[in-house]
Amino acid sequence: MAKTTGFTLVELMIVVGIVAIMALLAFPSFSQQIMQDRVVTTANQLNSVYKYARSEAVKRDRDIKLVVSGAKWQVKAPVDGVETVLKEFVIQHQGISVGLVDRTVWASGEISAASEILIQDDNHKTVDYYLCILKSGQNWLAEKTAACA
Template sequence: MKRTSGFTLVELMITLTVLAILLVTGIPSFREWLRNTHIRTAGESIQNGLRYARGEASSRGVNVRFEFTSPGAGWTVCALAGTTSCTAAAAASADNTLQNFVAAGGSADVAPMVSTSIGAAASPLSTAASAGSGITFNAMGRPIGYGTVALSRIDLNTAGKDGRRLVIQVSPGGMPRMCDPNLSLATSPQACK
């Protein structure tokens, strides 16, 4: 009698069971990784927008504003021509809007929390970014109203979910810095001050 090669039903069932167990145990880790990636992407976008606004203010010699456009991580950068908000600047002239970022995909789930003072990064903020909250840079690239009306700190986390939190701090000189409040300065340069 000739023996045919192949898998028996028992071998196939064991393989599928092991594969299912591996998938079920890996899905929570994958979701956490994906959520952390969304937070990092939104944070880098906001940090780049702040740097762009600061650079444009210096190069153009006018006040330039970084402003959140929605409750999510969407934002706009505009040149202020006698106005105090990007909405008013866009209404005055479409040329005043320099750059827009529409939070799409996973970045739309990121919920920025804002404050006008840097404070202790270890404690999370509780005021959500609203449309119109932002920071204006003068012709020297410094924030106008630092510590009073200009955003000095932005906390990023996914809306309604526990997970990693990143913090963007804007210095009195206008430089944004993204840091991780869960790290220690003694062991990592990415920790918050």
């Protein structure tokens, strides 16, 4: 008599059931991580646009404006006498809000006024961030709980 190897249907169904239960337990954590990544990505993009504006001001030896236009933060500079948008920050994900403000980055790299720009979403379980900008132009990202102290 030949010996057969393999899995029975019952064994296969038990394994599939265990995998399904594990997936259900992991899903809330996974979706929470996706929401947190969206906040962090938005904060990093905002930080990048600010750093770009500061470097352009120093490089061009001209004042650069950061202008709120709807939900966008536009980096504007005069090019051949015409006010031109060099770069802009746009919120990529729904549910995330950013407290944008108009500012001017001077040719020295300093900024017209210190700022605490809040990046948050509508989920209380995620960590929100501030883009902290000193009048000297230096900046960093800080968790909302730590603020810009």
